[in-house]
Amino acid sequence: MINWVDATPLASLLGGGLIGVAVSIFILINGRIAGISGIVGGLFHPEKGNVAWRVLFIIGLIISPLLYSLFQPLPLVRVDASAGMIIGAGLLVGMGTRFSGGCTSGHGVCGIARISIRSVIATISFILSGMVTVVVMRLFFS
16 A cells, blocks of 8 residues: 555655666766666676676665665565565566566666667566556455
8 A cells, every 4th residue: 555644755756866867877977777687687797897886886776775764764664475475576577677678777767768669668568567466466365
């Protein structure tokens, strides 16, 4: 359920804007799309001179909420799924990123901004697949 009482439209807008600025700077400086699956995937087949920035990017993803928590309390996280369900979901997401040639950050944030038809189709597929998955899981497994 969405908690509309505690909705944060301004903070969300600011966060989305910061993501847009960050990926724009990333592509201008690094010449690469800030797609998390591609960044992490590149660590499994490392190329010389192409590892440090990937590791630093991932460290930044981990450290950012910790820095944020110094100024604001982090929202409570509640996961209503078993460990097996989470592992299965992670494997399905990993397979999906391989089949679609990228993840939601690469296609949804960067690809759509570049007006990539492939990314628009991939993002629509991600959203529809997520909606169908939620409906099926709630109908048959709850």
